[in-house]
Amino acid sequence: MKNNYLIFILLGGFMFAFTSCFSNKDKGAIKMKLIQAEKETQVNVKPNLIFYLADDQDVYDYGCYGNEKVNTAAVDRLAKEGMLFNNAFTAQAICAPSRSQLFTGKYPVKNGCFANHTATRPNIKSVTTQMKNLGYDVVLAGKSHVKPESVYQWDKEWEPVPKKDVPRDYIPLDSIEAYFKTSKKPFCMFITSKYPHGKYFDVENPNAEDIKFYPFNQHKKKDKAYVKTKAGYYRSIEEDNKQLESVLKLVDTYLGDNTLFMYSADHGASGKFTVKDIGLKVPFVVRWPLVIKPGTTSNQLIHYTDVLPTFMAIAGGKSPNDMDGNSFLSLLQGKNVEVNKYVYGVRTNQNILNSEVFPSRMIRNKRYKYIRNFNSLEVVKQNLTGNPNIDYFIKRGANAHKDEPLEELYDLLNDSFEQNNLAQNTELKTIKDRLKKDMFSWMKSQGDILDETIGNMPIITPKGNKGFKLDQDTPIRKIPDSIKNILKEGDYTVIKHW
Template identity: 80%
Template sequence: MNKKKLVLSVLGFSVLALISCLGNKDISRQQKDLTIVKGSTQTNSKPNLIFYLADDQDVYDYGCYGNEKVNTAAVNRLAKEGMLFNNAFTAQAICAPSRSQLFTGKYPLKNGCFANHTATRPDIKSVTTQMKNLGYQVVLAGKSHVKPEGVYQWDREWEPVPKKDVPRDYIPLDSIEAYFKTSKKPFCMFITSKYPHGKYFDVENPNTDDIKFYPFNEHKKNDKAYVKAKAGYYRSIEEDNTQIEKVLDLVDTYLDDNTLFIYSADHGVSGKFTVKDIGLKVPFVARWPKVIKPGSISNQLIHYTDVLPTFMAIAEGKSPSSMDGNSFLPLLQGQDVEINKYVYGVRTNQNILNSEVFPSRMIRDMRYKYIRNFNSIEVVNQNLTGKANVDYFIKRGANAHKNEPLEELYDLQNDPFEQNNLAQNPELQSVKAKLKQDLFSWMKSQEDILDETIGNMPIITPKGNKGFKLDQDTPRRKIPDSIKNTLTVNDVTIIEHW
């Protein structure tokens, strides 16, 4: 199969991407758009907003995105009844940073949560404040993974519910149903599943032929442990599908057509912790009867930071200029307009179990993608500080990712799985230079701890050294005794609000 057919068959991309110069934050246009919404749905109340978020599922593992070997009937149904987005992204392929974008409309560096298990800046007004101010109740049903409580003040919050004979807790279906029955105000509800995140189901005697493989994992077809884990992952996806079906039944039973239902997954598991599309590209399907045309597809670039501005526009509000995202309400209404010229990605390997010092940043447009790996083996010697205890971790991080160069450039139109690095291609140097310039400009606007300077390699840590300290063992990483507990406050960059 040639590359063009691979792109069309695997990703379901459309060949046409119509781009215009719409101003996304133009108030008069938003007001005009909202008139269309009101004319298409009930005029006596604002729409209910439901966002269903799965956990750790690749965009390539859905029937509606081209994988016929996995059971995602509920999501496939949503795609038939609504709109499927082919180019939706999160900025970070990790739980807490991904969710913080949804809830704040800001990229991880700006909202402060750019390492896992860390907190959003305490002065940020999140979805709970923004939507309450627009007359909505804001509800979290399921997994949280965000903090502090002062930023996320849910009107209602229900924890996941233990369930027998399954590897993960369930979403709180009884509480959701009771709320749907009795709610009086318009609401914004995030239903956050723990599936299909591992621990997976134990599938006996898995068959390799039941798994769909792609260029990034074809080499593992004969790896029995990988195939078994993948079969369990597929089974966990199927289990989440049953939860989505139950939620949709509740929506159709108790709520009217004036309900926007969005499904997504927080990031891909195959590219977790990376800035590759297998980690950052997310499934994104929206259903809104009488507003969204059934079976429609959008190829425009949208981002998790766009969700809150979109919800605020639907609620007849205006998102503040401090937010990074733009409303994609026009897309839901059938207008094929540009929402974002670029989307961006962040990689922070610290504060995870491996905790290697290897930060990356990414910029991507509709066709090309540029990645900067700031502690690549190519530049590690320039990043060294002269302090043996600090340099140990800088060198360790570079060696752990020694096959990742300083610069990566991909032509996603012809190479959607990022197999061919074109960073040194002489014909694309102007493309690379432009993306690099715009990436560094964005990083500056985000008040990034990194910049274009080679030799700036901060070691970050939460205040009080909480979390996964670099100079201590984790279940996946052992530190020599001579290096343990040697990092001091003078060796690290402390993030005060974590």
């Protein structure tokens, strides 16, 4: 691509001399044709693809998404220069499962990584294979949190780097700059920040008036500890914004306009581990100067599983039929077409620090969302197995989430923060039944370990019981001594590839 610029510089010099005998009107017409020809040439060259991923940041905490109290100037700039998506989603509000979707084009249960710290199925062709086959270098710069290495074979991978006086490691800016300077072929780079994920900055004397509150956290406005945490979170967002500004400066310095830049955050912090929109709805902004009209928005449903199919389409390829995602290239090109009728969500509360048996699934269209909490107190008796060791943890999981019913239904047009559960509204029964039927059909196609049968409540563990066991303490959850180590290997449903 850089050689194309040299050709046009030389051609421009020639044309300047050649057109000296023409009128100003003719010169202008020739100049416009040259500019158009250069743009067409750039478009025909495979673009560089950059995806910047922040860590644990609510979609509601950006200036471009309506929060005037947080500093996200770099993201706001991208929105002004590109396209902002109002309905972008991940299927799981937790790090590893969210990232696995980006890299495979498949939902968590299908790709295998549906509990945190676990592995993708070993037979999957991820972004590294798919994009290499289309002529791209594939690079990871920053936080990984995916495995196994056999599935994710990056051409280059740089770890986050320590930095003084900040709570988290920084993205490897020096390595990114050196790569931009010397790249010889189109590349697909994921720049994965460790911000604003806690540990947060320590902000002294925080003021609640400097924080924007929403229906889901309004009751904590006078909670001093919460306000302090939130102030530190805002400061960490600002720090990540500085990193993004540095990356954009490098992009503008070393790369041409034929560079697609996507920004997102892997899931919301306020809704982590849930299937509510505060966890699954993500910021999503795309800049591509030669293609996207600046300052545009899209309300179409898109999903993290759509990113790899989109990259493949841009690179001139076609995603395989077993991928769940769909290309949204047409949206970037200005066509307002439906990409997804539904998006789906998965919740697996095992293998996290607060491990409990409380799985959920979600289906959502633009207006309505249906959630099923498979181990709610309403059905926990039917879920019991007769094995007292297993049943202890099934009951414990239900009681840990005693305020969450078996079914939830929300009208997101009139209740965007999901405060009013309409699952028992008889006027919406047809809508609920349709969503429920389509969700169970999707679960079956995914090979889910759950189904519509009440009384099917498997407890899961990685191979060799490596992970956060239900019958052992974690740093934030204590198990009575009499209950420790009571589960046997045969009590678990073992996910072998983990």
